[in-house]
Amino acid sequence: MPDDVTGAGTLVEAPARPGVAVRLVELRRSFGPVVALDGLSLEIVPGELVALLGPSGCGKTTALRALAGLQELDSGQVFVDGRDITRVSAHRRGMGMVFQAYSLFPNMTARENVAYGLRLRRVPAAQRRKRAGELLDLVGLASHAGHYPDQLSGGQQQRVALARALAIQPKVLLLDEPLSALDAKVRAQLRDEIRAVQREVGTTTLFVTHDQEEALAMADRVGVMSAGRLQQIASPVELYERPRTAFVAEFVGLTNRLAGTAGGGSVQLLGARVPLLPGSVESGPVTVLVRPESLLVTPAEPDAAERAAGRVLAATFLGALCRVRVRLDDGTVLLAQVSSVDVTQLAPGTPVRVGVRPAPVLAIAGSA
Numbered sequence: 001m002p003d004d005v006t007g008a009g010t011l012v013e014a015p016a017r018p019g020v021a022v023r024l025v026e027l028r029r030s031f032g033p034v035v036a037l038d039g040l041s042l043e044i045v046p047g048e049l050v051a052l053l054g055p056s057g058c059g060k061t062t063a064l065r066a067l068a069g070l071q072e073l074d075s076g077q078v079f080v081d082g083r084d085i086t087r088v089s090a091h092r093r094g095m096g097m098v099f100q101a102y103s104l105f106p107n108m109t110a111r112e113n114v115a116y117g118l119r120l121r122r123v124p125a126a127q128r129r130k131r132a133g134e135l136l137d138l139v140g141l142a143s144h145a146g147h148y149p150d151q152l153s154g155g156q157q158q159r160v161a162l163a164r165a166l167a168i169q170p171k172v173l174l175l176d177e178p179l180s181a182l183d184a185k186v187r188a189q190l191r192d193e194i195r196a197v198q199r200e201v202g203t204t205t206l207f208v209t210h211d212q213e214e215a216l217a218m219a220d221r222v223g224v225m226s227a228g229r230l231q232q233i234a235s236p237v238e239l240y241e242r243p244r245t246a247f248v249a250e251f252v253g254l255t256n257r258l259a260g261t262a263g264g265g266s267v268q269l270l271g272a273r274v275p276l277l278p279g280s281v282e283s284g285p286v287t288v289l290v291r292p293e294s295l296l297v298t299p300a301e302p303d304a305a306e307r308a309a310g311r312v313l314a315a316t317f318l319g320a321l322c323r324v325r326v327r328l329d330d331g332t333v334l335l336a337q338v339s340s341v342d343v344t345q346l347a348p349g350t351p352v353r354v355g356v357r358p359a360p361v362l363a364i365a366g367s368a
Contacts, residue, residue, distance in 0.1 A: 019045075021044065021080075021204070022043070022044040022067065022078075022079070022206070024079075025041055026040070026075065026076045027039070027073055027077075028040075029074050038229050040063055040225075040228065041230070042233070044206065045204075048205070049195070049218060050205070050206055050220065051209060051218060051223070052207070052208050052209075052223050052225055053211075053212060053251075059225055060208045060209075060210075060225050061208055063206075064208045066078060067080075067095070067172065069088060069089060080171055093172075094170055094172075095170050095171065095174055096165030096166055096168060096170030096203070097174045097175075099178065100176060100178060100180050100181050102149070103161065104161060108148070110136060110141060110152065111132045111133065112132075114131075114164045114167050115128040115129065115132040116164060117167055117168040118168065132167060135166055138166075138201075139193070139197060140193070141159055144156060154182050154183075155182055159190070166197070170203060171203075171204070172205070173203045173205040175194070175207040177208060177209055179194075180209075187214070195217075216236040216239075216240065221233055221234060221236075222235075222236055222252075224239065224248045231244070231248050232248045240252055241359070243277070243362055244277075246289060246362065249289045254291065254335060256291075256334050257287050258287070258334070259287065259288070259332075260287075261286070262282055262283050262284060262285075262363050263283050263284075267286060267288055267361065269288050269290070270307060271308060271355060272355060272356055274358055274361050276361065280361075280362050280364070286365065287363065287364050287365070288361050288362070289364065290361055291337075293336075294356055294361070295336035295354055295357075296355040296357060297336045297346060297352050299350060299353075300350075300352055307355040308328050309328065310326045310327050310332075311349060311351055311352065312325070312326055312346050312348050313325040313327050313348060315346055315347070317340065319340065320339070321339065322338055322339070322342075322343040323336070324338055326352060334354060
């Protein structure tokens with residue numbers, strides 16, 4: 001892998017709001033023969049929310065735990081607000097954490113749970129109650145302050161856990177797969193609420209998830225990890241539209257693999273020439289990674305001869321959009337995304353022509 005692929009990427013402009021800078025420098029950690037972190041470097045600007053995204057075992061949780069002080073490192077440094085905290089104990093780092101398991105005290109009300117960290121810091125009772133009330137109001141649970149955890153839904157419990165993490169005014173907020181135990185509807189609602197709260201308070205945040213939709217919806221920047229390394233970090237739009245590696249392209253979103261011929265900064269594909277993304281193989285036979293929405297599928301017409309011919313295998317309704325599976329005459333099976341209005345013309349068995357939009361694509365070595 002080229003060295004420039006693993007860099008920290010272009011930083012977003014620091015927002016004019018509270019928050020501290022975070023810098024992870026060449027973090028390394030192994031567990032026996034398993035390398036969890038392999039020289040991970042990352043910079044987070046004040047007030048930014050960065051998501052680390054990747055499959056199980058890629059090192060994202062180890063990185064978060066290293067920042068929290070819950071995981072020792074073999075080597076590397078952790079800086080927060082310009083201070084080296086690599087050897088500072090976890091309880092002195094001033095981090096707020098929200099885990100997948102809500103970890104609320106069952107014998108405490110929502111208000112008492114939120115105020116718990118303040119009580120440990122010997123904050124006077126009146127101030128604790130005021131701060132807890134403000135945070136519960138911020139997460140929309142002011143009317144539930146006197147409820148115990150078993151009287152709250154999963155989503156409400158996670159809101160209380162978020163309020164508790166923020167109550168101590170942490171330097172950095174750490175979110176470790178906080179939504180994965182919730183059902184899809186609550187998860188979508190809560191991710192928007194967490195993002196709104198994070199923007200409101202301006203706390204620098206590191207969010208760990210294996211769910212690409214969550215990462216793309218919530219983060220200012222998303223870092224994709226594999227085997228302890230940062231493959232790419234960029235804004236959600238850049239990450240999706242301009243992946244630097246095949247791993248990123250195929251992990252973030254759906255991707256078709258098609259055969260093409262590269263040369264002169266573009267690739268010949270489905271009867272058209274399409275520009276290549278940086279990092280592509282630039283000449284000769286290549287495999288081209290193409291998003292479903294970049295494919296054009298229309299009923300077969302004589303004047304569409306410049307496109308590849310095939311037949312519709314199936315169409316899946318997804319509301320405003322549909323995904324259509326097409327088998328080309330050469331046997332290649334593709335997944336395209338089309339408007340639900342257009343899918344009425346694309347019943348299974350319909351002869352079609354398939355082309356490609358002129359959006360840049362990533363070409364890699366090998367055959368499709």
